[in-house]
Amino acid sequence: MVMCSVKKGKPELRKKVLNAVIIRQRKSWRRKDGTVIYFEDNAGVIVNPKGEMKGSTIAGPVAKESADLWPKISTHAPAIV
Numbered sequence: 001m002v003m004c005s006v007k008k009g010k011p012e013l014r015k016k017v018l019n020a021v022i023i024r025q026r027k028s029w030r031r032k033d034g035t036v037i038y039f040e041d042n043a044g045v046i047v048n049p050k051g052e053m054k055g056s057t058i059a060g061p062v063a064k065e066s067a068d069l070w071p072k073i074s075t076h077a078p079a080i081v
Contacts (some may be wrong), residue, residue: 001020023043024043025039058077059078061077062074
């Protein structure tokens, strides 16, 4: 979980410090099985302190590592990579 600020989006969410979970990143990283993975863009999901999503949908795939740590996010993910 990271602290973030919304730069583009709804006016009620902008310019506030919020909790978020990173679900995709462009920088490549190596998994324990030796595969290297990276995504087309960086993405995060805004969550409340309990770890529940503030939004209702996720656009695009979610990394397996994020889905394992945050099961409530994995239920809304269209694809887990």
